[in-house]
Structures are given as structure tokens and as C-alpha cells.
Amino acid sequence: MVPLSWYLALSAVLFTIGVVGVVIQRNIIVLFMCIELMLNAVNLTLVSFSRFMGDVTGQLFVFIVMAVAAAEAAVGLAIIIALFRNRETLNVDEADLLKL
């Protein structure tokens, strides 16, 4: 059997890659995909704990996380479309109207 720590390690690596992606990428769509990657890494942790504790609650949490991710993607992509209409760019550094 695969030990629990292996799953947790893979989840940590994927989450960290997502964080690094948010830091180095400037394209707002790719930023969004990095957020999805991080959500998925957390899902992997939840499912593996669910398996190793023999409790189904973790999988329920994953279900709700997926629903939230779907809602977030829909609203976020609508915001991206509105931003692109007004600014003609997807670079997050160009949308700095609220910055001093």
C-alpha cells in the first residue's frame, strides 16, 4: 500500500507549484488556473485523509470544494471578460486603478 505521507507530499508539491505560478505569472487566466491547481492539491489531501481515517466526511468536503471552484470559475471568468472589454489586456499589472 502507498503510505499516507506520499499522498501528502504530492499534495504539498502541487500546492507549492500553484503558489509559485501565482507569483511568477502575470496573465490573469493562468493565475486563475494556478488557483484551481491549489484547490485540487487540497482536495487530494482531503481524500487521502478520508481514506486513512475510514471516514467519508473528507470526500463530502471535496464535493463542496468542487462546487465552490465551479462558482468561482464562472464569476472570475465573467470578471476577466469585463476587464478585457475595458482594458484590452489580461496583464494583472495593467489593472491598477485602485493603486495609489
Add this chain to the structure above:
Amino acid sequence: MDQIALDIPKLMFLAFAGIAVVAAFNLILQRNPIYSALSLIVTLCVMAALFLMLSAPFIAVIQIVVYAGAIMVLFVFVIMLLNIREEESKVDRQKYLKWAAAPMFLALLAQVFAVIRYVDAQAPPIQSPNAPGVNPADSLGTVESIANAMFTTYVLPFEATSVLILMAIVGSQLLARREKKEDIERIEEALAVEQSEQELAHRTSEKSNEEVAA
């Protein structure tokens, strides 16, 4: 772990983990967002395989249908809709962040591994839902067991999720809406009428001024 005996599940896990990590790196290093989206789909499908290994078949199917299906189609659709060319950033204020990324990556990983080193859990044996005389609701990860928990103990979070999705529908409609053509024409007409009225008033006042001067 004194010795790591490699059996079939471990080899499968290593293969899946390798694919997932490579695809995730490809996701953040690509310049073209469509390649990023494709590598994210690869990662999501591999995660579904890992969910199957963790005896969560329902979550694995949902992962493929909702994530790799619905959400990623939405992403690809928006990328195609906006038809973005590869654009070089005009302002690159965040240049120093790229140099901070690698040490941050290592520090975060080191922290997590420091904790994970002490994790030593054994997976409890679970009943196969297909075994004779087994109620599927008692087995982990089946649709029956998840539905059992969802509609009894966790019914309130479930209903809250439906309200959240309703709000997301309304919000995205409102955000992505374009002003209707006839609305714009009506506003322009109203503006034109107002402008001509103002001009008229201006002219009559000028005329009366001239009369007063005369």
C-alpha cells in the same frame, strides 16, 4: 520506513505523481494560456486516477465530469473568445518576484516535509462494495455512503452550496452582460435632444442679450 518495498500500487502512484508534477510545472512555465489549460487538464485527470487509488470512485468521476469537463471547457472557451495573442508585458514591475519564487518554493516545501516526516498512518481495511452481502452504504467512497452523509448530517452545507451557485449564476450574468443596442441608441437620442435644447436656450439668451445691448 526502514526499507521501501516497491509494489504495484507504489509504482502506479510514482508514475501518476510524476505526470502530475511535470504537467503542473508546464502549467506555470508556458507563455501561451492555451497550453497552460491543456496541462491543467492532464493534472486533473491524473488526480482523478489518484482518487480511484484512494477508493473514492464517486469523487474521481465528479473530478473528470465537473473539473476536466465543465470548468476547463469554460476556461478554454474564454481563452478562445478573447483571442489573446502572446503579449509581452509592457510594464514589468514584478521582476524581482521571479527571483524570489525559487527560494519561496524551497522554503514552503521544506516546511511541509518537516511536518509530513512524522506522519505514519496505516490505511484501515475497507470492504469492497461488490462483495456479496455488503451494503454499499457501509463501504467508503460509494455514491450511497456519500449521499447518506450529505443528506443527513451535512444537509445545511449542501443547501448553502446551492445558494452560492445561484448567486454565482446571477453575478456572472450581471458582470458579463453587454449593454443592449437599443438601450445605447435611446441614451444617445436623449443626450442629443438635451444638447439641442441647451443650444437653443443658449442662442435665445444670446439673442436677448444682444437686444438688451441694442
